[in-house]
Amino acid sequence: MTVMAQDRPLDALADFPAIPSGWAYLDSAATAQKPRAVVDAITRAYGETYATVHRGVYQRSADMTLAYEAARKRVAQFIGGAENEIVFVRGATEAINLVAQSWAGTQLKAGDRILLSQLEHHANIVSWQLVAERVGAEIDVVPLTADQRIDLDAMAAMITPAHRLVALAHVSNVLGSVLDAKRASEIAHAVGATILLDGCQAVPRMPVDVAAIGCDFYAFSGHKLYGPTGIGVLWGRYDLLDAMPPWQGGGSMIDRVTFAKTTYAPPPGRFEAGTPHIVGVVGLHAAIDYVESIGLERIHAHEAALVRETRAALAAINSVRLFGPEDSAGIVSFAVEGVHPHDVATILDAGDKNGGQVAIRAGHHCAQPLMEALGVPATARASFGVYNGPADVEKLVRGIERVRKIFG
Numbered sequence: 001m002t003v004m005a006q007d008r009p010l011d012a013l014a015d016f017p018a019i020p021s022g023w024a025y026l027d028s029a030a031t032a033q034k035p036r037a038v039v040d041a042i043t044r045a046y047g048e049t050y051a052t053v054h055r056g057v058y059q060r061s062a063d064m065t066l067a068y069e070a071a072r073k074r075v076a077q078f079i080g081g082a083e084n085e086i087v088f089v090r091g092a093t094e095a096i097n098l099v100a101q102s103w104a105g106t107q108l109k110a111g112d113r114i115l116l117s118q119l120e121h122h123a124n125i126v127s128w129q130l131v132a133e134r135v136g137a138e139i140d141v142v143p144l145t146a147d148q149r150i151d152l153d154a155m156a157a158m159i160t161p162a163h164r165l166v167a168l169a170h171v172s173n174v175l176g177s178v179l180d181a182k183r184a185s186e187i188a189h190a191v192g193a194t195i196l197l198d199g200c201q202a203v204p205r206m207p208v209d210v211a212a213i214g215c216d217f218y219a220f221s222g223h224k225l226y227g228p229t230g231i232g233v234l235w236g237r238y239d240l241l242d243a244m245p246p247w248q249g250g251g252s253m254i255d256r257v258t259f260a261k262t263t264y265a266p267p268p269g270r271f272e273a274g275t276p277h278i279v280g281v282v283g284l285h286a287a288i289d290y291v292e293s294i295g296l297e298r299i300h301a302h303e304a305a306l307v308r309e310t311r312a313a314l315a316a317i318n319s320v321r322l323f324g325p326e327d328s329a330g331i332v333s334f335a336v337e338g339v340h341p342h343d344v345a346t347i348l349d350a351g352d353k354n355g356g357q358v359a360i361r362a363g364h365h366c367a368q369p370l371m372e373a374l375g376v377p378a379t380a381r382a383s384f385g386v387y388n389g390p391a392d393v394e395k396l397v398r399g400i401e402r403v404r405k406i407f408g
């Protein structure tokens with residue numbers, strides 16, 4: 001029987017047998033816990049259906065190849081792209097590096113400019129710095145609005161035809177700020193720039209349609225989407241991918257190899273050198289089926305409600321400072337006055353005499369330039385997933401009250 005999205009309970013904790021009772025896991029922005037459906041799919045793929053892909057002439061390999069390519073089709077449907085535009089990579093980091101090395105490394109020249117924003121994850125900063133240094137390009141940074149979103153008015157004012165590449169987070173991993181991705185793409189395209197969106201924090205928490213957005217590249221990781229680690233996706237417009245040289249050489253990415261000259265496979269195979277993460281791809285397929293069985297609109301609304309509750313409760317505690325906009329997507333960063341975020345996280349993890357352990361992230365969240373702009377060395381961050389509910393928010397708030405007591 002097919003489970004209809006509207007029939008699913010949104011507090012999907014029962015689908016996650018590995019989350020112990022009473023533990024509030026509030027670190028999904030780092031990595032999401034895995035539903036049983038994904039774990040089962042991985043077990044099967046490493047077990048009774050395991051074989052290599054694209055090479056074997058025996059039945060099991062042919063079946064695994066079908067499963068691998070079916071996953072590509074599923075990813076394409078999931079984000080509104082075409083099958084031959086989906087490149088399997090290790091994660092968002094590798095997806096961004098691929099575009100930086102293969103696209104920017106061959107398209108940009110000295111004097112060209114790259115536009116990033118103040119809130120980017122290091123993956124969407126350092127990858128561009130590496131290529132900028134190599135080709136002599138310069139990097140500019142779009143500031144944030146007062147409520148800590150990427151300031152698109154400022155972006156429109158500062159972008160010039162020298163900006164050949166724009167790379168922005170669709171959802172901030174620290175602040176939860178949601179980018180108006182369509183407008184950002186229009187602003188980029190108005191000066192002829194190519195735009196990449198880092199969708200790591202968007203795909204697990206809202207519907208994404210790259211065609212409707214109108215961007216050129218889109219990157220995300222499987223493990224934040226309730227899927228396995230070590231697998232991610234680069235979506236790119238086919239004409240762009242087709243014009244890009246390979247960035248790694250090896251098996252599977254070639255058309256014909258001779259010592260005199262090698263020709264390459266068309267995309268996406270051109271960018272998938274070597275034996276791929278077969279089981280990761282199968283697990284990613286199961287993860288997409290899982291989130292779609294609930295519905296991304298519902299997940300978005302669910303997390304938005306938890307964010308509202310959390311922000312209201314923390315705002316009522318007078319020594320707590322909240323970061324990010326009111327309507328942040330599933331992520332709340334905060335600071336407790338006079339207490340280092342690591343101490344906050346440690347006290348939350350220890351729980352109280354009734355259990356009540358809460359797992360949050362504390363640190364710079366791979367966004368040091370953002371920390372500098374916020375004027376803090378680190379923040380505490382609570383981030384939600386489909387398994388969280390109001391009880392987790394209560395545990396977090398009780399934990400913060402404990403932190404205040406301990407630190408006087």
Ligand SMILES: Cc1ncc(COP(=O)(O)O)c(C=O)c1O
Pocket residue numbers: 029030090091092093094121123124169171172173198200201221366
């Ligand atoms: C916004 C954002 N971009 C990029 C990344 C990098 O993802 P990965 O480490 O899975 O490649 C992350 C992970 O924290 C992220 O949150």
